[in-house]
Amino acid sequence: MKRGCLIVGAVFVCSIVVYVVLAAKASQGAARRSQCVGQLKWIIVHLHFYHSVHGSFPQGTIPNLGLPPERRLNWVVELWSVLGIGAILKVDPTKGWDEPPNWPPKVVASENVTFQGMEPEDSGDWVTCPDHRRPRKPFPLTYVGVAGVGADAPRLPSKHPRAGVFGYDRATRIEDITDGTNQTMMLIETARDLGPWTAGGPSSVRGVDPATKPYIGHNRPFGGYHPGGVNVAFADGSVRFLRHSIEPSIFEGLSTVARGERLPTAWDR
Template sequence: MSRRRVLVAVAALCVLACAGLLFPAVQKVREAAARMTCQSHFKQLALALHMCADSAGGSFPQGTRTDASLPPERRWSWYLAVLAQWSDLDEPGVVRRSDPTCGPGDPRNGAAVSARFRHLICPSSGEYVRDENGEHWKSPTPLTHYVGVAGVGADAAELPPEHPRAGVFGYDRRTSLKDGFPDGTSNTLLLIETANEPGHWAFGGRATVRAFEPRAAPYIGPGRPFGGLHNGGPVLTGERLHTCTAALADGSVRSLTRATAPEVLEALATAGGKEELPAAW
């Protein structure tokens, strides 16, 4: 092989090597940006929920709205209350066009529930893309990856507010900021993200309210009940650090990881379980 061909081959190998090193770095930057956007969504939602509490005597909204004779999964979700407070988000005029006296599945609410909100989905999911050709959505159904935390156990959303396994969101309960948090608002989960069968933002039930069920632990990561959207991007060595964005009842936003112990997450899921939490959870 001639000297020139050797130099060309070496140069090509160097380019390929640099590209191989650059790709993971670019992916990590993109994932970091998506995670920051996701955290911003949570901060805005938490603020809107506190505004809901301010306008409703100091209590967070119920997990579901509308006639209690309907099953929870056929009632309006708590997002309708959030949209009423978050006017910048409700550009489609969902609140104005909705009829809260009947469920979101009623034909009279067809136009309202067809609205899509990019602030209710995780940017890492690929559900929403905006380019020079406009907005594109992957799913035919409007979704949310952000759910209210009901507490611990399959029946958590149906428990009374004073129950030690009850979290912030119950189908027929409100949690008072004044006396509904024996554990403290900074130690109680308000919202958490999930890639596990995300549901329609307008409907109650599992679509927008979920509990930590011990039989499903561990809780965070791909294929697990929560998280599964942020994997830190490609890595050359070691394992990916799967993270999960969550908002606490005091309005702060945290990143949990798959290393967060199940018992810690269960303690955070309750508003008055009086569990002991490690100092650096």
Template sequence: MQRRYVVVIVALLIVAGAGGLLVTGVCRVRELAARMNCMSHLKQWAFALHNSADTFPVERNEKQVSAFLSGTIPNADLPPEQRLSWLVSALPYMEQSHVFLQIDSTRGAGDPRNQRPIENRFEHLICPSSGEYDRSSRTWKSAGPLTHYVGVAGVGADAAALPLGHPKAGVFGYDRRTAIPNDIPDGTSNTLLLIETSQNPGHWAFGGPATVRGLVPESAPYLGDDRPFGGWHGNHTVWSSKKSHYCIVALADGAVHSLTNATAPEILEALATVAGKESLPANW
């Protein structure tokens, strides 16, 4: 009789273990799908930025060359955080011209005349792993429109305000435009363009830290839960509390990568600048 009970208990343990593995496997598949979808979002925005760069060139050495959008739509009467963001300028290249045409680009994001168009929400600005948008019910979690994808300004709290050519400057600056490839001697394949964040996501239409951020060394390490960047994509190992975090980034050449929280802070800082002349390992 006792042997029968032992057999039953062992069988139940096996079933429970198999069920746990099945649940873990399903969660992994779902997270992988969400991560791939997130990469697709960033790929589309990077493509839009390259298209806009070809449309609005700048002059370098008496030649017209392609250049990325400035971090904010220029407005000398407003501080960066009250201006319209680069995402507004990129809307026509994401098949959102009807929204762009409703926005008065001579005014700020908080101006009453712009209130209605900037209330639009865009699924392609939201990380699927965040749960911000439920596709089945077509409902949103937050009260206002957000973006989980921001432009990389360089290294330092003041990175977005640095002048063109500064060794700590990145692609996006509030008042600077980075020419391709003239202003990126570090190489477009070694320079961050966009990065995802779960920390204090801001309104997509506003300039300032809502849509452009630098890597502040005092906040390192940079990637993972409760860190400045990433934070949405995690992967638990079976029978262990150990967790890996992934952060999706787009490079200045348009390529999209999934970095892990094992990426050294100095590597990310080197990738964040356009002319820092840092040395990077071959397989960063």
């Protein structure tokens, strides 16, 4: 009887330990997801500030007709000018992201500004989801600009019905988003085909390719960090969690700025 009680007691203790560990992991996961939402909100606020200064959101890549989009600097580099984080990003827009002086990315403190608790090169960590498992420097960009529908969406001209907010050579204005800013995705998480946070091309601007359904989840084009779905920043400044189960047609409709899709009521429930 005594031995049986000891076994039952041991099983009970082990069960409690497992429960505590799982609860702690769940809590940590929720905290990282919340931090991810905060980072996306911070980026989208500054994209709107950029719009107020320049009259449009930034192009997906910094203009350079001498380089293919995959070698140009990207929209994050262009956004840097309005961040106000007390750091200067040293770049030469005539050069590719992968050649000196642009590689490796060089961030220096502004005059009379010191970095509290981090090195200048760490100031790029806001472009990486906290759930990214293999942090490295330069940090990978896990928040990509939504280019519209189709693998060719980043290269579509302005006013094309399949075009999204970001394109390699197009700059979108709020008034161009006639589908509604609350129904148009700007940024979305991805765990696939990542690149350094300054690199242009599909690692920073990506279309919703119908050939890659389902779109969201582990080893899918978007998501892969948070169980059940993906964090998305919309053109109205909101950040919402889209579930894996979202209808592909709705997801495609959310990726364009002026295609005129009619989305069902409560599509995000």
